[in-house]
Amino acid sequence: MTTAPSAISTPWWREAIIYQVYPRSYLDTDGDGVGDLPGITNKLDYIASLGVDIVWLSPFFKSPMKDFGYDISDYCDVDPLFGTLDDFDKLIEKAHGLKLKIMIDQVMSHTSDAHPWFVESRASRDNPKADWYVWADPRPDGNPPNNWLSVFGGSAWQWDTRRRQYYLHNFLTSQPDLNFHNPDVQQAELDALRFWLARGVDGVRMDACNFHFHDRQLRSNPPATRADNMMATDVNPYGMQSHRYDKTQPENLAFLQKIRKLLDEYGAISIGEVGADDSLAVMADYTSGGDKLHMAYSFNLLTPDFSAAHIRSQVEEFEARVRGGWVSWSVGNHDSVRVMTRWGGEDPPRALAKLVLAMQLSLKGTPCLYQGDELALTEADVPYELLQDPYGIAFWPEFKGRDGCRTPMPWASDAPNAGFTTGTPWLPVVAPHVEAAVSAQEENEDSPLNFARRFIAWRRSQPQLVRGDIAFFDAPEAVLALRRDLEGEPALLAAFNLSNEAVDFDWPEAGHADDVQGHGLPSTRARSRIQLPPYGAWYGTVKAG
Incomplete structure (x- = not known):
């Protein structure tokens, strides 16, 4: 365990580069086909060789895995699929030895329906946790209390026969939303975060950080007035609403201040994922004043629009609104089509990967890189019968979900499953990725991987690009x-x-x-x-x- 140091005195994180690891797909060490914490520990030397500073780990907590870890059933333990708390402590120790910071992914807005909090809450209307989730009576005709929609399709309300009420779920029905208007809920989340900070965690990535609070009056959302919703595809009715009442409520600012106060006790940092109709404004609000998030990122550069006008407008608009806050520009993550395919089409040249990396790392802000983008990986074509993502299964074939960007990392071109696992991988390792494996690229001086290493090192020598x-x-x-x-x-x-x-x-x-x-x-x-x-x-x- 580590002791709490004094609060951060210099904004080192403004000069850092973040590298996102999706644990299920990084390296499997026990042959079950799913990546694990020992696998990440095994590859920390590789991550350090890239020249990055912060490793963001997607959720590895106990979970039924209906949304692959973003449905948490125990905030303070490791799911056996990924290992143990001892494995996590070893990961922290090795990372710090390599001068890498570890950032965990906290999913605060909702839990799994298997979480003991929800099991108790749904049992009755008068138990100690009855008000820990968002419950509402039906309208007189039996319909849900308002028109709010789930990001994953359909109504955001699910009927529960135990309480004879609806509960709110902004995502899957198995992901009930917590009621942050209840101060006990806020404290429970802060306590869970403290648990990991005390184990040596250096930062927190806050998933869906503007979804914490809902409108107390449960007012219906009006129709969308512009098609700029970054949280939905063109086949999802979610984008047809202006999300005025189901998220991004003013009460969230005070809660973010509580999180910042806790993080400052440990010298830890935060980055928030913002999915909002006007995400740049929310990012500015959430990072201004030096008392909330350290930085935030949105989906604004995770769209198919690869134009100079779009990129310039996003950066300029944020700078105009920022008021002293800070941004993290991301062009790839576990929720978006791989950038090489999204911006380069079916057969993109490797030169595109180099150009995109250089452009991203030349913008003002803290860059966030997604595993495999340093290899110029394209979106994997996963057939319907192998799909795992419930989002993609629901909207197939027009939208195939997020599996194509989540397939395993290819480590060795001459090994089964490209060296990811000795078993059957949870998602297939596709042929183009085998050809782009780390082993093959390390032998090629002109490869995207070696370019990424050189460029990141060169960027450090250019203080203008960093600060x-x-x-x-x-x-x-x-x-x-x-x-x-x-x-x-x-x-x-x-x-x-x-x-x-x-x-x-x-x-x-x-x-x-x-x-x-x-x-x-x-x-x-x-x-x-x-x-x-x-x-x-x-x-x-x-x-x-």
């Missing part, structure tokens, strides 16, 4: 042109060609710049004339004054 302010310039649509400024350092210019065609354009700012070498991306320049090959990039510096 500088950001501004954008007009350029042809395919080009994202920006400037990073840091007092005492030359301004750093960067231009990224987001297309598969060469681009040639005049950039007056570049006429005063010196080329910067070392990043490994192709480009040429003649004074202010920038010439970028497909998925090429250019960096230059301009001396102050």
Whole structure:
């Protein structure tokens, strides 16, 4: 166990890079086909070799696994599928020895219906935990109390015959929502978080962090007025509502302040997942003032829109609203189609992976990388009969769910299941991923993996990219042109060609710049004339004054 250090004195996390590990799919050490904590510990040297700083672990707590760990039945124990508390302690010890921070994924807004809290709550209307979840009487005609919808489809209300009431579930029916208007619920979640902080955890990623509170009056949501909902697909009616009352309530700010106070006791950090109609505004609210989240990320760069205009608008709008807060820009995670396929189509070139990484790591904020993106993995094609994700099963075939981005990490191209498991993997290891395995890429100096290592190391030598302010310039649509400024350092210019065609354009700012070498991306320049090959990039510096 570790003792609580003093609160953070410097914002080291603003200079860090996060690497997300999806435990089920990282490395299986016991042959059951599912990744585990010892597997992650085994690969911490690999993670450290990337040059990242923080390892975000998706849930490994006790769970019926109906939503693969995001339905927790015990906040303070490891599911036997993943190992034991002793395995977790060993993981922490090795990570800290490698100077890696460990961030756990806390799912506070809801639990599993198998959690003892819910089992007690649903037993009657007058037990000690009767008010720990969101219960409501039916309308006179027997319908649910309002029109709120589940992210996973259909009504967000489920009838329970024990209490003869509906309970709220913003996700699966097996994921009942906690009632955060009850202070005992808030304290229980804080106590669970303290349990892990005391074991040496360095930070917390807060799942669905704007879903904690609901409107006390249970008012129905109005129809959506714009199609900007990042939490739904175009086949899901969830996006047809403006989510004014079922989430993102003002009471959440005070709860986030309680979490921040607890984290500060241990010198730990937080990042919040924000899925909202106006997510940039919520991110700004949740990270402003230095007393709530340290940083937040949204789904705004997890969409199919790979255009300079979109990326620029998202960053500029956040900067305009941020008021001293901080952002983490993510282009891939366990809920989104792999970025190589989402932005590059069925057969994307490896050059795209290098370009996307460089672009992401050149934006102002703390980058969050998803396992396998350093290998340029594409979305796996998982046939219907092998689907595991209830979201995909419900909306197939128009939406195949999240299994395609969750398939196992390929470690060795010459081993069964690419070295992930000696058993039958919980999701298939597809042929294109075997070819892109770590073992094959480590032998190729020009591979996406080795480029990622070089670029991350180079970024550390450029303080403007780590700490500088950001501004954008007009350029042809395919080009994202920006400037990073840091007092005492030359301004750093960067231009990224987001297309598969060469681009040639005049950039007056570049006429005063010196080329910067070392990043490994192709480009040429003649004074202010920038010439970028497909998925090429250019960096230059301009001396102050």
